Amino acid sequence: MERTVTYRQSRRGGGKLTQHLSSWLIMLPSILLFAFFLWGPLAQGIVMSFFTTRNVSLDKFVGIGNYASIFKSQEFWQAFGNTVMYTVWSLVIGFLVPIAMALVIGETTRGKGFFRTASYVPNVLPGLAAIILYTAFFSAEETGVFNIILKWFGVERQSYLTEMGLVIPLIVIISTWKGAGATALIYMAGLSGINPELYEAATIDGAGIWKRVRHITMPAIFNLGSTLMILQIITVFQILYEPMVLTKGGPDNASLSLMYLMWRYAFGGRIEFGKAAAAGVIISLILLLFTLLYTRVNRRKNDWEG
Amino acid sequence: MKTRLLALAAALSILLAACASPSATTGNVPGSDPANDPSPSPATPPVEAPSELLEVDSEVIDADLTCTITAGNYPADTAPEAEIAVFDGYIDILKKQYPNVTVIPDYYHYTLDTYISRAVGGSAPTIFQPPFTDPPILIDQGLVADVHDALEQFELVDKFSESFIDMLSDDNGRLYGLPRDGYVMGLHLNLNLFEEAGLMNEDGTPMYPKTLQELAETGKIIKEKTGKAGLVFPASDSFGGWMFTCLAWNFGAVGENAMQYQDENGKWIINLTSDACVQALAYVKSLKWEYDILNADTTTSTWASCHTTLGTGEAAMNFAANDAVSNPTAGAGLAVDKFAMVPYPAGPAGAYALTGGTAYMFAPDTTTDQAVAALALLKINGLLPFVTESTEAGMRAAQAALRDRGGPVLPPVPAWDDEEFVAKQREISEEYSNVDMRLYNDYFNSLADGSITLKGEEPMLTQDFYREITRAVQAVIVREDRDPLAALQSAQDNFQAYIDDQLGQ
Amino acid sequence: MWDLNKPRKAILRTGVIRDFDTHAIGVKTGLVIIYIVCALIAFVSLFPILWVFFAGFKSLQEFVSSPTLLPQALDLSQYTNTWSQLKIYNNYLNSVYHVAGSVVCALVFNGLLAYGLAILKPKGYKIVSSLVMFSLLMPATISIVPLFINIQNLHMGRFFTPLWLASGASAFYVVLFRQFFESFPGSIIEASRIDGCTSLQTFRRIVLPLSKPICVVVAIYAVNGAWSDFLLPYLVLDGTVWETVMVRLYSFSSQQTVNADDLMRAVVFAMIPPILLFFLFQKKLTENVVVSGIKG
Structure with missing residues (x-):
């Protein structure tokens, strides 16, 4: 996956300053957009987190008041614990499934294209539509799709999203269903990048299939997997749509996530933008940790700055 | 304010x-x-x-x-x-x-x-x-x-x-x-299910429950005879707390047992651990675990989906108001002559209806x-x-x-x-x-003759209050071993802390 | 040892199991199992989508009360009624506006920024570059509240403008472009500079014509991204005449203003365009997941 930069810009010539300036001018509109949509709000969020708001203006400076009241609330710790559970489950389910998929699909010859395509399709669906679709699957009534299927096997109807212990793993299953095909493709590409001669050489040395998996395939996957795992943690940590649409955080806050809590502060009937901003800062700090980890892991593989 | x-x-x-x-x-x-x-x-x-x-x-x-x-x-x-x-x-x-x-x-x-x-x-x-x-x-x-x-x-x-x-x-x-x-809150009925369960009088009116106890029993008969839910109950988001409030009043959570009141210093007190509230929550719990008359998707049901459930004949009763009579009928297809609306069932401590x-x-x-x-x-x-x-x-x-x-x-x-x-x-x-x-x-x-007392929503931070109570309601519905008092105690502590924080009291 | 002179099979095995393994019985059974698992994967992936298409033929009564997977009849009028009654065509049209503007902004702004970062590299570009990489991992949703307030304060709400511009600030697209530009041979750019082209002219005459493949890829992502986006569109467009399909779908589900059967059909309507797009550009999408996924 190394990519060498083949081009080095020539920097000779007298109009060096003008050239720099014109280059910046070309980038300026885009930089302004980034500032407006991404960097600015992030910084403003920090400021806002120390204030109360009225309408959409800052009202009173409250110091760490917003943070204090967030940390004091049981809701926050529930949301935090749940978010960690989302992450753990997504490592158990969401991380391993694509690897398994890549391994088995990678072994097929005939129909490989079909399997790859089929498993990728859920990924192109709008997230919201996919989530709403699953309300019908997880309904606890006997018309729920899973209950219909269970009935064929004589199993009594079950409840799903209304079970405290099930709701998080089920939500993770939904997002795995949606995303696994795309992730599997990345693994497959990584695997197909393995030099076939390695396998052949290993065979000559008398390595059986399992040995080849252990000593050639697994290391390749691990290499890719460490990056993907951190990316996945970062994504799962921001889980919002699923609890928002499927359960409203219930039952008994069992699926409330940090992002959804933040959303609720702002738009859930209290209009507490300051508190929402504080929650946003807290989430950002946690993500920042993961991001640093990511850059560390990633630095070994790519050097972005050329 | x-x-x-x-x-x-x-x-x-x-x-x-x-x-x-x-x-x-x-x-x-x-x-x-x-x-x-x-x-x-x-x-x-x-x-x-x-x-x-x-x-x-x-x-x-x-x-x-x-x-x-x-x-x-x-x-x-x-x-x-x-x-x-x-x-x-x-x-x-x-x-x-x-x-x-x-x-x-x-x-x-x-x-x-x-x-x-x-x-x-x-x-x-x-x-x-x-x-x-x-x-x-x-x-x-x-x-x-x-x-x-x-x-x-x-x-x-x-x-x-x-x-x-x-x-x-x-x-x-x-x-x-x-x-x-x-x-004003009352009870919506799907008469098709009442008929199927043999709960109609000869004159074509339903034998509807007059008390909450009767509601549980009526629901049970309907469940046994028709296989459909006796009562559809929206326990998601803030709806569960909203529904609970009215139930709790009928169990006596009014006056000195009010769920929200100001003490002599003007401080707002949240009181969800009164006997009345505990009984009310125990009642909700019994609807699920003893009588088993609730719809299966209770904790993801909303106010609007309940009307559909009633209108399509998947449940026989729904706590709902006069403003929503066209939802199960015109909205979900229940014929207008198979629909009825009756007073909110009375509880052991009186007859209250939310307005x-x-x-x-x-x-x-x-x-x-x-x-x-x-x-x-x-x-x-x-x-x-x-x-x-x-x-x-x-x-x-x-x-x-x-x-x-x-x-x-x-x-x-x-x-x-x-x-x-x-x-x-x-x-x-x-x-x-x-x-x-x-x-x-x-x-x-019942509205005209005063046999039912009309009562407005609980006053302080109403939606948040309902959302907090919804958690307790959900807890006893999804967990048979959850103690109503403990669930309410937790809601009370949380909301007291929250309201103190909000009002700076 | 394998026989090099053995006639080649039409398709060569490329996984762990090599052709020479397939003679063993155990391996053969293993392969059968692998195929069964793959078929299962494909089934699980496609089943919910197929199901909802069929469930869309159910009436409300059938949907809530009959415990069967398939509808009693393929009554197309269910779909046409929902389509016209909920006036989803308006939302389709709005989504088309949203998507079109977003694609343009995604290409122009992210393309230019990547051009600067990958080719022009003016003094100090590394700061911007790191900020962009940082944004790749720190998505906008976290600061949606301040962003929302900014949009309101500038009175930009109630129309597509902020949504269009937002797609012009996508770290992901910048990275895609940048990877592509970095693979250009330096001599081409140099030659154009010697010919006296300004940076912008070089972009227009040299970079742009060569960038068609990456533009197509970014455009496909932008189409799908804009079509599927709902959080910011919901805050900006809800209650206006410009509601997109997703905004509408979200209000259907959250405010429960439609019955369950109509909701499922709305889901189908929301899924059709991305699925069509996928089958049209299947190769491009899946190939690029691979390239981009690893870095982004």
Whole structure:
């Protein structure tokens, strides 16, 4: 996956300053957009987190008041614990499934294209539509799709999203269903990048299939997997749509996530933008940790700055 | 603000008790405004109306009034064509009365989150319809306009009941809106299931439960005989707490056992661990684990989905109000003669029913001229306490359309203190009646004869309060081993901490 | 040892199991199992989508009360009624506006920024570059509240403008472009500079014509991204005449203004365009997931 930069810009010539300036001018509109949509709000969020708001203006400076009241609330710790559970489950389910998929699909010859395509399709669906679709699957009534299927096997109807212990793993299953095909493709590409001669050489040395998996395939996957795992943690940590649409955080806050809590502060009937901003800062700090980890892991593989 | 909220609660009960006869209007519940459901909304539709509307009240009232208003109370784009045609008819009349007023249709389904966005972005509709839970926060946050002067021009201020003044005004007594309609909670029934379960009297009326205990037993019979849920119960989001509140009152969580009260120092106290609350929650728990009469998706059911569940015959009973009678019928296809509405079942400590309603409020930048124009439109619509040819035509149009869509046409629960107006509303609803009133009389009589006590929502941070209680409700529904007292204790501790934090007390 | 002279099979095995393994019986059974598992994967992936298409033919009564997977009849009028009654075509049209503007902004702004970062590299570009990389991992949703307030304060709400511009600030697209530009041979750019072209002219005459493949890829992502986006569109567009399909779908589900059967059909309507797009550009999408996924 190394990519060498083949081009080095020539920097000779007298109009060096003008050239720099014109280059910046070309980038300026885009930089302004980034500032407006991404960097600015992030910084403003920090400021806002120390204030109360009225309408959409800052009202009173409250110091760490917003943070204090967030940390004091049981809701926050529930949301935090749940978010960690989302992450753990997504490592158990969401991380391993694509690897398994890549391994088995990678072994097929005939129909490989079909399997790859089929498993990728859920990924192109709008997230919201996919989530709403699953309300019908997880309904606890006997018309729920899973209950219909269970009935064929004589199993009594079950409840799903209304079970405290099930709701998080089920939500993770939904997002795995949606995303696994795309992730599997990345693994497959990584695997197909393995030099076939390695396998052949290993065979000559008398390595059986399992040995080849252990000593050639697994290391390749691990290499890719460490990056993907951190990316996945970062994504799962921001889980919002699923609890928002499927359960409203219930039952008994069992699926409330940090992002959804933040959303609720702002738009859930209290209009507490300051508190929402504080929650946003807290989430950002946690993500920042993961991001640093990511850059560390990633630095070994790519050097972005050329 | 505190006093305003308290006053609102008290006020509502007084108002509705005084009027004591219900309305066929859309109302609402925490977090949802069914007024804009494609199904209900009897406030607007017509069929034979447009022609009538064209002939009335067309002389000019004020040619100098020049302004443009956006009408957020315009029907949804998914509404039947006829309903939209009637509203266009109202606008035509307005144009004749006020030739220089322009009305821009701007259908708006009010929700607090989107309203903030519109209000601060300068694009809130001139007039819109929030539920009674929201005016205090909107006024407090400066998100709505002072329309006191316009209301005075229409001589409406004197017709406000004291309670509405409290809810809709600021600390200086300036008014920011007006009531649209109210609702009183009762019990909706699907008579198909009552018939199937053999729970009908010979005269064709249902043997409905008069007490909460009977409700559990009736539900059980229905479950056994039909396999369908006895009761559909919305325990998601803030609905569970909302439902619980009314149950708890009937178990005695009122007066000195109130769930929210101020102590002698004015500090707000949350009291969810009274025997009354514990019994009420134990009751909910028994509905699930002892009687097993609840629908399976309880904790993801919302107010609106419950109406569908009842209307499609998946449940026989639903705690719901008079404002939503067209949801299970016109909305979900239940024939109007297979639907009934009966009083809220009494509990061991009395008979209480929750009341609430919907207001009209105005975008923060609304001028007095615009407010006058918007009020003129409401007047034509038949929603202000005036009886004129055009208001009468408006009322007829609404009832006719409701009847055509298969919703029950019922007597009104008026929002204004005006006998002539209320009498006219009643007369027209009788004229268009499509129901056997014996299926509704007990409900309406209970309001009139005072056998049921009407009570407004709990006053403080209502939606959040309900959401906190919902957790306790969900806990006992999803976990058989969850102790009601422990669940309520946790909710009480959380909410006490939250309210202390919010009020700085 | 394998026989090099053995006639080649039509398709060569490329996984762990090589052709020479397939003779063993155990391996053969293993392969059968692998195929069964793959078929299962494909089934699980496609089943919910197929199901909802069929469930869309159910009436409300059938949907809530009959415990069967398939509808009793393929009554197309269910779909046409929902389509016209809920006036979803308006939302389709709005989504088309949203998507079109977003694609343009995504290409122009992200393309230019990547051009600067990958080729022009003016003094100090590394700061911007790191900020962009940082944004890749720190998505906008976290600061949606301040962003929302900014949009309101600038009175940009109630129309597509902020949504269009937002897609012009996508770290992901910048990275895609940048990877692509970095693979250009330096000599081409140099030659154009010697010919006296300004940076912008070089972009227009040299970079742009060569960038068609990456533009197509970014455009496909932008189409799908704009079509599927709902959080910011919900805050910006809800209650206006410009509501997109997703905003509408969200209000259907959250405010429960439609019945369950109509909701499922709305889901189908929301899924059709991305699925069509996918089958049209299948190769491009799946190939690029691979390239981009690893870095982004």
